Amino acid sequence: MTDHSSPTLAQCLAQAQTLGMARLDAQMLLLHSLERPLHERAWLLAHDTDLLSPAPQARWQVALHRRLAGEPVAYITGRKEFFGLMLAIDARVLDPRADTETLVDWALAVLPALSQRPGLLRILDLGTGSGAIALALQHARPDTQVWAVDASEDALSVARTNAAQLKLPVKFIASDWFSQVDSEFDLIVSNPPYIADADPHLAALRHEPLQALISGADGLADLRRIVADALTHLSPSGWLLLEHGFDQAEAVRDLLTQAGFVQVQSQADLVGHARCSGGKKPPK
Ligand SMILES: C[S@@+](CC[C@H](N)C(=O)[O-])C[C@H]1O[C@@H](n2cnc3c(N)ncnc32)[C@H](O)[C@@H]1O
Incomplete structure (x- = not known):
C-alpha cells in the first residue's frame, strides 16, 4: 500500500x-x-x-x-568538509569557507623552500576557529609542528575536538593574537576577522560569531595588529600569509611593505578575487 x-x-x-x-x-x-x-x-x-x-x-x-x-548548512548538519577533512562545526565557530583553501594551498606551496632548514618546521595559525587551516596543514605536512591560537575558549574547544577526532597533534594556545605566543615560527598563517563593523553584509552572517567577523571601522584593525607584531615571531626568511576581504588586497600589501616584509604579493581565490596577501621576513 x-x-x-x-x-x-x-x-x-x-x-x-x-x-x-x-x-x-x-x-x-x-x-x-x-x-x-x-x-x-x-x-x-x-x-x-x-x-x-x-x-x-x-x-x-x-x-x-x-x-x-539563514543558518549555514554546516551548523545544521554539524559537519563541513575542508581540504578533504571532515570537521565538526557549530555556531561557536566560523563556518569554514572554500575560499580559505586558497590560503592553505599557498602555505603548502611556500613550505618546500623553507624545508632546507634543520629541525621540524614550525607553523602558527592565528584565529584558528574550528581548526580548519591548522588541521589541514598538519594533515598535509605531518613532518611539521603546527600551533593554533584563538581568543575564544569556545572556538578552541571545537578545534581541540576536531584535532582529537582526526588524531592530529596540533598544539592549541588561548591568546589575544601574539600576546601568549613566545616562540618563533617559519610560517604564520591567518584568516582573521576582516569585516567593517557597519558593513551591510553582516546581516546575512547573523548566525556566525561576531568576534570571528568584525574588525573595527574599516575591517583592518586585526590585520594591522597581526602585521605589526608578526616580524618578531618569524624566523629569518619566514612567511606571513593572510586572508582578507576581496577589496582589501592593496591595503594589506601596503601594511606588509610598511612593516618591512619583502616579496609582498597577493593570491586569487576560486573566483579570481585577490583574497590572500603575504610577505617574507628579510633574511638575516
Ligand atoms: C574569520 S574566523 C577564522 C576561523 C578559521 N581560521 C577559518 O578560516 O575558518 C577568525 C577567528 O579569529 C578569532 N579571533 C578574533 N579576534 C582574535 C584575537 N584578538 N586573538 C585571537 N583570535 C581572535 C575568532 O575567534 C575566530 O575564530
Whole structure:
C-alpha cells in the first residue's frame, strides 16, 4: 500500500527548490535527515522515488526551516568538509569557507623552500576557529609542528575536538593574537576577522560569531595588529600569509611593505578575487 503522507526524495528536493534553496544545500540537508554521509549525492539520485519515512521527514522539516531562516548548512548538519577533512562545526565557530583553501594551498606551496632548514618546521595559525587551516596543514605536512591560537575558549574547544577526532597533534594556545605566543615560527598563517563593523553584509552572517567577523571601522584593525607584531615571531626568511576581504588586497600589501616584509604579493581565490596577501621576513 502506498503511504500518501510520505513525500519521495525527489519531491523533498523539489519543495526546497520552490522555496528558493540552492540544490546542493537541499541535497546535503536531505542526506543529513536520512543520516547518510553528506557526499552521497549520487545515492540520492539513484533513490529519488524512495519515500521519506516519518523520523527523517521530521528532521528534514526542521533542517529546511533552519536553512530558510539563514543558518549555514554546516551548523545544521554539524559537519563541513575542508581540504578533504571532515570537521565538526557549530555556531561557536566560523563556518569554514572554500575560499580559505586558497590560503592553505599557498602555505603548502611556500613550505618546500623553507624545508632546507634543520629541525621540524614550525607553523602558527592565528584565529584558528574550528581548526580548519591548522588541521589541514598538519594533515598535509605531518613532518611539521603546527600551533593554533584563538581568543575564544569556545572556538578552541571545537578545534581541540576536531584535532582529537582526526588524531592530529596540533598544539592549541588561548591568546589575544601574539600576546601568549613566545616562540618563533617559519610560517604564520591567518584568516582573521576582516569585516567593517557597519558593513551591510553582516546581516546575512547573523548566525556566525561576531568576534570571528568584525574588525573595527574599516575591517583592518586585526590585520594591522597581526602585521605589526608578526616580524618578531618569524624566523629569518619566514612567511606571513593572510586572508582578507576581496577589496582589501592593496591595503594589506601596503601594511606588509610598511612593516618591512619583502616579496609582498597577493593570491586569487576560486573566483579570481585577490583574497590572500603575504610577505617574507628579510633574511638575516
Ligand atoms: C574569520 S574566523 C577564522 C576561523 C578559521 N581560521 C577559518 O578560516 O575558518 C577568525 C577567528 O579569529 C578569532 N579571533 C578574533 N579576534 C582574535 C584575537 N584578538 N586573538 C585571537 N583570535 C581572535 C575568532 O575567534 C575566530 O575564530
